[in-house]
Amino acid sequence: MSNVAVPYHVDAALERGLEGRGVSREDALSLMAEAPLGPLLRTAAAVRDRFKSDSVSYSKKVFIPLTHLCRDYCGYCTFRADPQSGVQPYMTPDDVLAVAEAGRLAGCKEALFSLGDQPERIFPEAKEFLKSLGFERTLEYVAAMSEMVLEKTGLLPHSNPGLMGAEDLRRLRETNVSVGLMLESTGPRLGRPGGPHNRAPDKVPSLRLRTIENAGQLSMAFTTGILIGIGETPEDRVDALLAIRAAHQKHGHVQEVIVQPFRVKPDIPMALAPEPSNDDLLRTIGVARLILGGEMNLQSPPNLLSKDYPDLLKAGINDWGGISPVTKDFINPEAAWPQISSLAARTASAGFVLRERLALYPEYVSRPEFVNARLRPYVQKLGGADGYARREVGPC
Numbered sequence: 457m458s459n460v461a462v463p464y465h466v467d468a469a470l471e472r473g474l475e476g477r478g479v480s481r482e483d484a485l486s487l488m489a490e491a492p493l494g495p496l497l498r499t500a501a502a503v504r505d506r507f508k509s510d511s512v513s514y515s516k517k518v519f520i521p522l523t524h525l526c527r528d529y530c531g532y533c534t535f536r537a538d539p540q541s542g543v544q545p546y547m548t549p550d551d552v553l554a555v556a557e558a559g560r561l562a563g564c565k566e567a568l569f570s571l572g573d574q575p576e577r578i579f580p581e582a583k584e585f586l587k588s589l590g591f592e593r594t595l596e597y598v599a600a601m602s603e604m605v606l607e608k609t610g611l612l613p614h615s616n617p618g619l620m621g622a623e624d625l626r627r628l629r630e631t632n633v634s635v636g637l638m639l640e641s642t643g644p645r646l647g648r649p650g651g652p653h654n655r656a657p658d659k660v661p662s663l664r665l666r667t668i669e670n671a672g673q674l675s676m677a678f679t680t681g682i683l684i685g686i687g688e689t690p691e692d693r694v695d696a697l698l699a700i701r702a703a704h705q706k707h708g709h710v711q712e713v714i715v716q717p718f719r720v721k722p723d724i725p726m727a728l729a730p731e732p733s734n735d736d737l738l739r740t741i742g743v744a745r746l747i748l749g750g751e752m753n754l755q756s757p758p759n760l761l762s763k764d765y766p767d768l769l770k771a772g773i774n775d776w777g778g779i780s781p782v783t784k785d786f787i788n789p790e791a792a793w794p795q796i797s798s799l800a801a802r803t804a805s806a807g808f809v810l811r812e813r814l815a816l817y818p819e820y821v822s823r824p825e826f827v828n829a830r831l832r833p834y835v836q837k838l839g840g841a842d843g844y845a846r847r848e849v850g851p852c
Contacts, residue, residue: 461492462491462492462495463490465486466486466487466490466491467495469483469484469486469487469491470487470491470495470496470499470746473487473499473500473503473746474499474502474503476503476506476507476749476750476751477749477750478701478746478747478748478749479746479747481694481695481698483746484694484697484698484743484746484747485690485691485694487742487743487746488690488693488694488739488740488743489690491739493735493738493739493742496739496742496743497738497742497770497771497772499742499746500741500742500743500745500746500771500772501769501770501771501772503745503746503749503750503772504745504750504754504772504773504774506750507749507750507751508750508774510807510808510809511774511808511809511811512769512773512774512775512776512803512808512809512810512811513753513774513775513776513810513811513812513813513817513818513844514775514776514777514778514779514796514799514810514811514812514813515565515566515777515778515779515812515813515814515815515845516562516563516564516565516566516778516779516780516781516796516812516845517559517564517565517566517567517568517614517778517779517780517815518555518556518558518559518560518562518564518566518567518568518611518780518782518783519568519570519778519780519782519783519784519785519786520547520552520555520556520567520568520569520570520601520605520783521535521547521570521571521786522546522547522552522569522570522571522594522597522598522601522617523545523546523547523571523572523575523582523594524536524537524571524572525537525538525539525545525546525572525575525579525581525582526571526572526573526574526575526618527572527573527574527575527577527578527579527657527658528572528573528653528655528656528657528658528659529655529656530652530653530655530656530659531651531652531653531654531686531724531725531726531729532652532683532686532718532721532724532725532726532729533724534721534723534724534789535570535572535786535787536572537572538579539579539581539582544585545575545579545581545582545585546582546585546586546594546597547601549589549601549604552601552604552605553604553605553608553609555782555783556605556608556609556611557608557609558782559609559611559780559782559783560609560610560611562781562782563781564611564780564781564782565611565612565812565814565815565838565845566611566612566613566614566778566814566815567602567605567606567609567611567612567613567614568614568615568616568778568815569598569601569602569613569614569615569616569617570616570617570786570787571594571598571616571617571618572594572618573617573618573619573658574593574594574618574619574658575594576592576593576594582594594617595617595620595624595627595628596627598615598617598628599624599627599628599630599631602615602628602631602632603630603631606631606831606834610834610837610838612632612633612814612815612816612831612834612835612838613631613632613633613815614632614633614634614635614636614679614815615628615632615635615636616635616636616637616638616679617635618637618658619637619658619663619664619667620635620637620667620670620671621667621670622670622673622674625667625670625671625674625676626674628676629674629676629828630828630830630831631830631831632676633677633814633815633816633827633831633834633835634676634677634678634679634711634815634816634820635671635676635677635678635679636678636679636680637664637667637668637678637679637680638664638680638681638682638683638714638716639661639664639665639668639680639681639682639696639699639700640659640664640681640682640683640686640696641661641682641683641686641688641692641693641696642661642665642692642695642696642699643661643687643688643689643692643695643696644661645687646659646686646687646688647659647660651687652686652687652725652726661696661699665699665703668680668700668703668710669703669706669707671707671709672703672704672706672707672708672709672710673707675707675709675825675826676709676826677709677711677816677817677820677826678709678710678711678712679710679711679712679713679714680700680710680712680713680714681700681712681713681714681715681716681755682696682697682700682713682714682715682716682740682744683716683717683718684715684716684717684718684732684736684737684740685717685718685729685730685731685732685736686718686726686729687729693740693743694743694747697713697743697744697747697748698747700713700748701747701748701749704748704752709826710752711753711816711817711819711820712752712753712754712755712775712817713744713748713752713753713754713755714755714756714757714777715737715740715741715744715754715755715756715773716756716757716760717731717732717737717756717760717761718731718732719731719760719788719790719791721788721790734761734764734767737756737761737768737771738767738768738770738771739771741754741756741768741771741772741773742771742772744772745771745772745773746772753774753775753817754772754773754774754775755773755774755775755776755777756768756771756773756777757776757777757785757788757791758776758777758779758793758794758799759785759788759791759792759793759794760788760791762791765794765802766802766803766805766806769803769806769808775813776799776803776810778815779793779794779796779799780793781793781796811844812844812845813843813844813845814835814838814839814843814844814845816835817843818839818842818843818844819843820843821835821839821843822843
């Protein structure tokens with residue numbers, strides 16, 4: 457496959473990966489450990505090219521951080537916060553609507569709700585705020601705010617509220633075209649004393665896999681992925697990707713998988729931890745493409761690779777994720793989004809065409825089991841006949 461000497465068993469694994477149907481755990485582990493980077497990336501890119509052609513997508517979104525309160529204390533997170541005097545525990549409905557309307561005026565199609573996990577379970581301030589508005593739980597408030605944004609702005613909600621039970625998902629299905637939850641890892645050591653998930657009860661892998669399973673049973677388009685560089689092993693990464701693949705093979709609902717690198721930030725417990733190298737990130741994306749196959753939409757955030765982000769295309773991604781012209785990345789506030797015009801130019805320079813999608817990927821737009829009757833008019837207004845976003849849309 458190249459002039460680089462490749463062991464026979466690795467070359468055979470690459471050949472099997474080139475079929476685009478997903479490789480075995482044994483093949484994936486050998487590719488992660490032994491494959492020369494060049495041949496691995498060329499194989500992953502060839503699979504992407506065959507199944508996805510030259511289109512690379514993104515979603516124009518507005519980021520709505522409904523609350524920073526969270527009952528989890530992950531070692532790498534700067535998004536979460538404890539209650540602070542003089543600081544509202546949640547965005548109010550007026551706050552939410554103002555941000556969503558600014559997004560609509562800027563041409564956004566997606567309203568991304570991100571928030572901490574179940575803060576009302578440990579913070580009286582959260583419980584009191586919710587009660588003042590007539591809610592018992594944060595997930596009820598997410599559902600109500602999603603409904604408000606959908607009806608008043610026409611933006612398509614996509615919520616990332618943490619663990620969700622079947623009833624919570626069923627409620628969100630009425631207003632969200634898709635939902636998300638990062639699996640992050642299946643490595644059990646991350647939850648042990650000293651690990652990044654030791655004080656994070658909602659990061660138990662089996663609980664997160666249950667949410668993914670529940671969403672599949674309800675035919676909800678789902679975004680998930682892995683977070684690399686937080687203390688997991690290469691085997692953990694492979695096993696997490698295989699768990700995602702298994703859920704998708706069962707239900708067909710995982711519309712997007714993200715490979716996200718850990719980034720050091722000041723004032724976190726992992727402030728001195730090493731970041732994964734660019735080559736490590738590219739290798740993991742390449743193996744992810746070969747595990748997940750050619751049909752899966754694979755993404756890695758461009759703002760987390762700074763000026764080198766076009767290199768991600770060499771590893772087999774076909775999507776840049778959500779990009780906001782209005783709000784910052786509240787999860788990684790130090791990493792600015794690329795300008796969409798620059799993103800288009802640099803994507804074109806790499807030989808691809810940048811296309812705007814909705815929060816629902818094109819291949820799911822035409823599948824009635826994934827879009828309920830209430831959401832169908834909103835999706836049709838914002839989407840074209842090919843399932844991608846319309847170039848020009850008027851106010852709703």
